Amino acid sequence: MSQFDVKNLSADELKKLVNDAERALRERSKQRVMELRREAEALANELNTSVADIFGLEKGSKQAGKKLPAKYMNPANPSQTWSGRGKRPNWLVDELNQGKKLEDFRI
Incomplete structure (x- = not known):
């Protein structure tokens, strides 16, 4: 990981850095959720069931x-x-x- 001194950044540069970091974090989180979803669907398929059945997500x-x-x-x-x-x-x-x-x- 590259390390840099944030003390020398202006307020606008810091805001942009924070926004970019938050956006990157949200994107990584979405990617991880999609990976986990695919894994859960594959496991459910092996058991001849659905993710909704496993977690009881089906609404009556x-x-x-x-x-x-x-x-x-x-x-x-x-x-x-x-x-x-x-x-x-x-x-x-x-x-x-x-x-x-x-x-x-x-x-």
């Missing part, structure tokens, strides 16, 4: 709690269904990892 809607009709069914156990919203159930994730397609399970 007017339809919260309303049961949606099933769109997908486990052929090995027809009682296991999924509406297509929210986190994918483990049985579906396992099947997809084995190379099957989501459409194979559509009701």
